[in-house]
Amino acid sequence: MTRRIEQGVERGSRITIFVDGAPVAAFAGETLATALIASGRIAFRRDGRAALRGLFCNMGTCSECFVQTAVPGRAPRRLRACLTPVADGMAIETGAGPDG
Amino acid sequence: MIVIGAGLVGSAAAWHCARAGASVLIAEAGHPNIGASGQNAGSLHFQIERRFLENGERLAEEAARITAISRIAIADWAGLETALGEDLHVRRDGGLMVAETAAEVALLERKVAREQAAGLGTRLLDGDEARRIAPYLAEGIAAAGFLADEGHADPRAVTPAFVRAAERAGATLRTETEAVAIARQGGGFAVTLRHTGREETIRAARLLIAAGAWSPQVAMLANLHLPLFPVALTMNATERVAPLLPHLVQHVGRRLSMKQTHAGNILIGGGWPSRLRRGTGGAFDPALRPEPIETSRTENLRAAAATVPAVADMNLLRSWTGVTAITADQLPLVGEVPRMPGLFVAAGGSAFTLGPTFARLVARQMLEQDRAEADEALAMLSPARFEHLNGFMG
Structure with a gap:
């Protein structure tokens, strides 16, 4: 099921990002948070007690939506999914696991 | 009472x-x-504070007398968790007050000499010695005062x-x-x-x-x-990161204090101002949350990254302002x-x-x-x- 508005919307080009190793379709101009939610993923990370966390403020303030970069050979960095535009081939980890 | x-x-x-x-x-x-x-960031600092050093030798000399109280406080903090029966996240792995320029090194040398004369156990380290204790420090750090009694606790x-x-x-x-x-x-x-x-x-x-x-x-x-006069300060917290910074880090020539909390966040402060707000009568009202000053945040973070380069790659989680008071x-x-x-x-x-x-x-x-x-x-x-x-x- 798509969660994107289909009627009367102009989108950027169709791209692919990788979330926990799985390809996820997205459109240029979307944020990581948008692409994750649109793909049905609401858990973005685990907190210090291993509980699942997700998008909350969607404006860069609360830091609940941190995801980690997954670039081979480079240390992971946390990104605020709500502020980070998607790019073709971008790879991130949520740490959410199968129950996420 | x-x-x-x-x-x-x-x-x-x-x-x-x-x-x-x-x-x-x-x-x-x-x-x-x-x-x-x-609202403060929990430093346990016993070296003479930078604010006492930036207004000339006479004030520094007078302020050095506070080291007598600092020596008593070192002993008081050592027994506090036991006396209260609670975990206060007291961590005392030592504190470094660092210097970069030749002028800062000279200021640091005078400060450490004053502290030693007053009976504090501060040691003067060169840059390489400091980096052996604190490998996270930038190459530009030329010297540091190290005091093993310093650290932090959870406010x-x-x-x-x-x-x-x-x-x-x-x-x-x-x-x-x-x-x-x-x-x-x-x-x-x-x-x-x-x-x-x-x-x-x-x-x-x-x-x-x-x-x-x-x-x-x-x-x-x-x-x-x-x-007593209210003053409004600025503090910052990074995201949680793996253990990096066991010490309290301060800077003798720049407004900076850094430490890593029990949860892993790096707290960055050091006396950068925010703007006090005035109440209906026109006087400063300490009950009103001070307004952030953008340059305080950026300059504070710049000083932090120049001292501990690893923080440049960290996300800033939040900044907050708080009110304390200083005397004449x-x-x-x-x-x-x-x-x-x-x-x-x-x-x-x-x-x-x-x-x-x-x-x-x-x-x-x-x-x-x-x-x-x-x-x-x-x-x-x-x-x-x-x-x-x-x-x-x-």
Whole structure:
């Protein structure tokens, strides 16, 4: 099921990002948070007690939506999914696991 | 006894007085720990503060006298978690005050010499020695003062632990309870407290004003001046990261303090201003959250990244502002007001690091127990030095 508005919307080009190793379709101009939610993923990370966390403020303030970069050979960095535009081939980890 | 203010100093003093058998009431206008006690970033700093060094040699020389109190505070913090029976996340793996330029190194050398003369165990390290202890430091760090006693603790844990200890010892805490009148009565005081619109007057033989930046307003009720001025600061917290920074890190030439919390966040502060807000009467109102100053945040983070380059890759989680108070001569104000025997004050900055000690010593004075010893230790902080301001008051 798509969660994107289909009627009367102009989108950027169709791209692919990788979330926990799985390809996820997205459109240029979307944020990581948008692409994750649109793909049905609401858990973005685990907190210090291993509980699942997700998008909350969607404006860069609360830091609940941190995801980690997954670039081979480079240390992971946390990104605020709500502020980070998607790019073709971008790879991130949520740490959410199968129950996420 | 009545203690006004359930911050770190007030609740700790109430604990000491209550467990010595005194009947103690803590009146807190808001809630415990809502002021500077809970807003600061938790440094346990015993090296001479940068703010004492940036205004010339004479002030630095005078301020060096505070190292006598710092030595007592080092011992007080060592036993605090055991005495309170709580985990306060006290971590004392040492602190480094770093220098980059030749001028900063010279300033650091003079500072360390002063501290050593005063009996503090500060050691002067060159850049490579500092990086052996603290591999996270930038290549540009040319020297550091290292003091093994320094570290940090959790400001969100310390005051609540003192409040609980005070209540266990028999003290009564009244929150949302504001002092609205103070009158001399007999040898003591009649203090009128207001809670949800109802007023009650309570007699006390001794009164302690430990209301932080609000202390001058409380003292006004007794027709006294306290030369305390509110100052608004800026603090920052990064995301949680793997253990990197076991020490307290400060900078002798830049406003900077850094530490890593128990949870893993790096706290970055060091005295960058925010903007105090004025109340309806036009005066600064410490109850209003100060407005952030953008350049304070950026310059603070720039200093942090120049000192510990790894923070440049970290996300800033949040910044916050808070209000503390400083005195006219920068030294805290702790002891009995000569103009009004029985009225004590403990306020005026450095009161996370030194607060448990201020509280213990002012409680000794209030209880008249080992008073001469407490008087001597607090002599340089006594309100007596500003007595001229109260010549026509009281």
